[in-house]
Amino acid sequence: MAAELMRETWSGEVSVVTIGAAKSEGGTRSAMVKIGGQKTLPFLFAEGAIPHKPVIALEIWDIAPLDWPEESTKPYGQSIKDPLAWAQMCVKEFKAQLLCVRLQGAHPDFGNKSAQQEAEFIKALLKKVDVPLIIKGCGDDEKDNQVLAVCAEAAKGERCLIGSAVQDNYKTLVAAVLADGHNIIAESPIDINIAKQLNILISDMGLPLERIVIDPTIGALGYGLEYAYSIMERARLAALSGDKTVASPFICFIGQEAWRAKEAKVGSADQGIMWEVVTACALIQAGGDILVMRHPKAVEKVNKYIEELFIPR
Amino acid sequence: MDKFKVTFLPENKTIEVAKDTTILSAAISAGVSINSACGGDGVCGKCKVKIKSGKAEQIHLACQSPVHSDLEVEVPPESRLDEKVIELKDLYSASEDIDASKALKDQAFKHSPLSAKFFLKLPKPNLDDSISDLERLYRELRKLQSFPVMQTGLTNIRQLGELLRDSDWQVTVTLGKRNDTVEIVLVEPGDTSGKNYGMAFDIGTTTISGQLVDLNTMQVLGTKASYNKQASFGSDVISRIIYAHEEGGLEKLHSAVIETMNHMIHELTTEHNVDLNDVTCMLCAGNTTMMHLLLSVDPTYIRKEPYVPTANFLPVVRAKEAGVNINPRGLLSCVPGVSSYVGGDTTSGVLSSGLYKEEELSILIDIGTNGEICLGNKDFLVACAASAGPAFEGSGLTCGMRASRGAIQEVKINPKDLKVTPETIGNAKPVGICGSGYIDLIAEMLKAGIIDKAGKIIAENERVRVSDMGKEFVIVDDIVINEADIENLKRAKAAIYSAGAILVKHMGLEMDAVKKIFIAGGFGTSLDVEKAIEIGLLPDLPRKRFKFIGNSSLAGARQIILSVDAQKCADEIARKITYFELSVDPGYMDQYMAALFFPHTDLKRFPTVKF
Incomplete structure (x- = not known):
């Protein structure tokens, strides 16, 4: 008699988040990106549906990045100094489905651009490219509250993913996202409880849980990857067991972490690329839904990996 | 029965006592503190006093000297309580009456108090009935109840012969249950059996509550609570254990708790006209660290793995040995604990x-x-x-206080205009917030949307101000709750x-x-x-x-x-x-x-x- 495999049946599922609004929905995007919706742990297709593939967003900045290792900027050449050209290159040349733009130039230490300047930039960017957008603040709470609220308004109707809300500073961003029809990134410091609490606080303000994406805060290979992995796994187990408050898809900022690793900056030319690839693949296995990455070659490899995962067996 | 006047110097306090009362007992009744580490056993020599008669002065041990005439007694400084204790004095706040009506009152157990008084009219000895004084006492007691094992301290025996004869064979015997035996704690002339009191204590890390109980009628005469002044040396048991390790630390912690208790006993007995000599026993419940500090036992090992206390089951000792002022031979018993952290x-x-x-x-x-x-x-x-x-005892919070008069214990907040309606204990003018008030307040603030579920103040209102401790919400006048309090x-x-x-x-x-x-x-x-x-x-x-x-x-x-x-x-x-x-x-x-x-x-x- 053949051994029969035990199969788990889950009562919960990951919520589906839609990023980008097409013309029919009042936006100007050429396509929408849907994430989440899993009814099983990563890639156990026999146990439940996995309706949406993990998706990679290429990361761009509104200013020329200062601290990116040379290897990671090489593919973009001179375009890296012109954010709009850089964005267009990502979409046209590297076939990005999704762009993540970090408004680093708004940071008081990195140019201190005004909210108005950033809003103009977002408008121009939305004209230049037609993929859905992730808009990320500069990390300075006070400045982000000013800038992101105005940018959310500038991108009204485009159903962007905007972040990040943190436990001590979420109100302003939630209000803006709610008013202008976007989704939100809820960032927690590798802590499942805070991730849940923040989701509850955000939904308490009226934003549906289906518009929240969790940034669990990740570490690159060799820099705490396993902590992020286990937190994501625990959150996913809770979600599949029916806990809606933690059933949001994950966004993982792979590029920024991988290229901070010492190993990515030294050694052979493709060591950084491989660092990014390995970090991304591991976190895909943990349940990562959006992977924000930097090097087009790394993206290519990870995309291939995703395709292989989805080949029916 | 003969009574004599004893005057204590230099206070010049005079008290009238029955013949054969010890000078130490007289001093306690007069409210003069004399050191007595051995609890009247006559072995420590700490209670030396000068008895004046005319120009001559004689040194005596107060606990071993029965009063036979009017006396003038000088208590030298070295026989008084430690200087260190006095140094700590300004730390103490007055205790307050608390309402213990909610506390459980049913006495499900048979009345048989820790120490009981029996008035005995002993048959005088004669040639046909010539058993000794002590055995005579035992015999009379055993007619009342069966006491398998009885013991008596040498001090009592030394004084017994004269005392029985001077009091015409009518004495009150205080029997104490000491571990598994029954001890004749005290023999007093005449009948004092109607006056037998005990003190029950809950010695908490933050709050000490004491209750004066009539051991004959089982009635509670009064209850008081006070902050445990050990808090000046650390708010939790761990920091106190660490402090106890410092030089003089254990002594200071011990003195702090004893003084708070003595103060409370003094207030309760004064208010209810109870002579301290008639307080014959006390019972203390508290966590293991508190019990160690009460008895001045080094608590160091409670904190160190594998977390073993010196003793969970503490024997009955004399209250005086711990420094508590009740009857000098009165007993102190502690409720047994379970482990280092469950007491x-x-x-x-x-x-x-x-x-x-x-x-x-x-x-x-x-x-x-x-x-x-x-x-x-x-x-x-x-x-x-x-x-x-x-926190729930009202300590360590901006406007926290114990549940006493003037403490806000209930709060209503109107979600529309955030108007606050506080209710205080005794309907007095609000002076602070107690534990139940804080519980109410947080629940109401959540419902009114003043704070979010993480405890951050999110409302924008004239009642919300910014302080050094984050945002604060004004309840009434200067009484506020801030984000740090909520976090706590x-x-x-x-x-x-x-x-x-x-x-x-x-x-x-x-x-x-x-x-x-x-x-x-x-x-x-x-x-x-x-x-x-x-x-x-x-x-x-x-x-x-x-x-x-x-x-x-x-x-x-x-x-x-x-x-x-x-x-x-x-x-x-x-x-x-x-x-x-x-x-x-x-x-x-x-x-x-x-x-x-x-x-x-x-x-x-x-x-x-x-x-």
Whole structure:
């Protein structure tokens, strides 16, 4: 008699988040990106549906990045100094489905651009490219509250993913996202409880849980990857067991972490690329839904990996 | 009976006492403090006094010298209590009357107090009945009751012959239950049997509560509470244990608790016209560290792995040996503890709540600085301790206070205009907020949307101000609650809730299996269970399962002082409780972190709570 495999049946599922609004929905995007919706742990297709593939967003900045290792900027050449050209290159040349733009130039230490300047930039960017957008603040709470609220308004109707809300500073961003029809990134410091609490606080303000994406805060290979992995796994187990408050898809900022690793900056030319690839693949296995990455070659490899995962067996 | 006047110098206080009363007893009745480390055994030599007769002066031990005539007695400085104690004086605040009406009062045990007085009219000896004085005393006592093993201190025997004859064979004997024997604690001339009092104490890390009990009628004459002034040396047991290790630290901690207790005893006896000499025993319940400090026993090893205390079952000693001012030969007994972090206060609470005889699964939650939780029924008892901090006792918060007159104990907030309606204890002008007031306040602030579930103030209103401690919300006049206070309360409630949750989980049970929940704590007259559930302090279970029992530790101490059966029962409880160490449980931190939210990160645990 053949051994029969035990199969788990889950009562919960990951919520589906839609990023980008097409013309029919009042936006100007050429396509929408849907994430989440899993009814099983990563890639156990026999146990439940996995309706949406993990998706990679290429990361761009509104200013020329200062601290990116040379290897990671090489593919973009001179375009890296012109954010709009850089964005267009990502979409046209590297076939990005999704762009993540970090408004680093708004940071008081990195140019201190005004909210108005950033809003103009977002408008121009939305004209230049037609993929859905992730808009990320500069990390300075006070400045982000000013800038992101105005940018959310500038991108009204485009159903962007905007972040990040943190436990001590979420109100302003939630209000803006709610008013202008976007989704939100809820960032927690590798802590499942805070991730849940923040989701509850955000939904308490009226934003549906289906518009929240969790940034669990990740570490690159060799820099705490396993902590992020286990937190994501625990959150996913809770979600599949029916806990809606933690059933949001994950966004993982792979590029920024991988290229901070010492190993990515030294050694052979493709060591950084491989660092990014390995970090991304591991976190895909943990349940990562959006992977924000930097090097087009790394993206290519990870995309291939995703395709292989989805080949029916 | 002959009476004599004794005048103490240099105070020049005079008191009239019966013949053969010791000078030490006379001094206590007069309110003159004389050192007596041995409790009147006549061995320590600390109670030397100068007896003046004309120009001559003679040195005597106050405890060994019966009064035979009018006397002038000078108490030299070296025979007074330690200088160090006096140095600490300014630390003490007056204690206040508290309402203990909510505390359990039923006395389920047979009346047989820790020390009992018997008035005896002994038949005078003659040639046919020539047994010795002491045996005569025993014989007379055994006619009243059967006392298998009796003992008497040498001091009493030395004075007995003269005392019996001087008092015409009519004496009052105080019998104390000392461990497994019965001791003749005291023989006094005449009949004082109508006056026999005891003190029950709950010695908490933050609050000390004391109760004066009439041991004959079982009536409570008065109850007082005061902050434990050891708090000046650290707010939790760990920091006190560390402080005890410093030079003179143990002494200071010991003095602080003893002085607070002496002060309370003095106030209660004065208010109720009770002579300190008639206070013949005391019973103390407290956590293990508090008991060590009470008896000046080094608590160092409580803190070090594997967390072993010097003693859980402490023998009955003389109150004087610990420095407490009651009758110099009066007894001090402690409720036995379970482990280093689950002490006699828990045993006492389990006794008075009746948890140990419940048919159904029950839990006792003592909301104190060292929050103790005991789960069980008549078949088993398991307990753990959660270090919650003093927040629910009103300590360590901007406007916190103990549940006494003027403390805000109830709050209503109108969600529309955020208008606050506070209610104070005694309807007095508000002076601060007590534990139950804080529970109410947080629940109301959540409902009115003033704070979010993480405890951050999110409302924008004229009542919200910015202070050094983050945002604050004005309740009335200068009484505020700020974000740091809320954080403090959130941690305290998380510690208590998660300890209970993990204890239940550890037994392989679900919270819903708990059919009775006894809530203990110094919350004055009220604790709104509904609100306590709303903030996530107590589990979300049907409300009729909850019973607020006030200070259960004090109630247990009172039961034990009034009945030796209760004492035996407490011993059995202490032996029966299985201690569960939270700090080595890897799941506790997880549970605790998840509880740091109002009501809880896992909202499914609080299905009836809606904001």
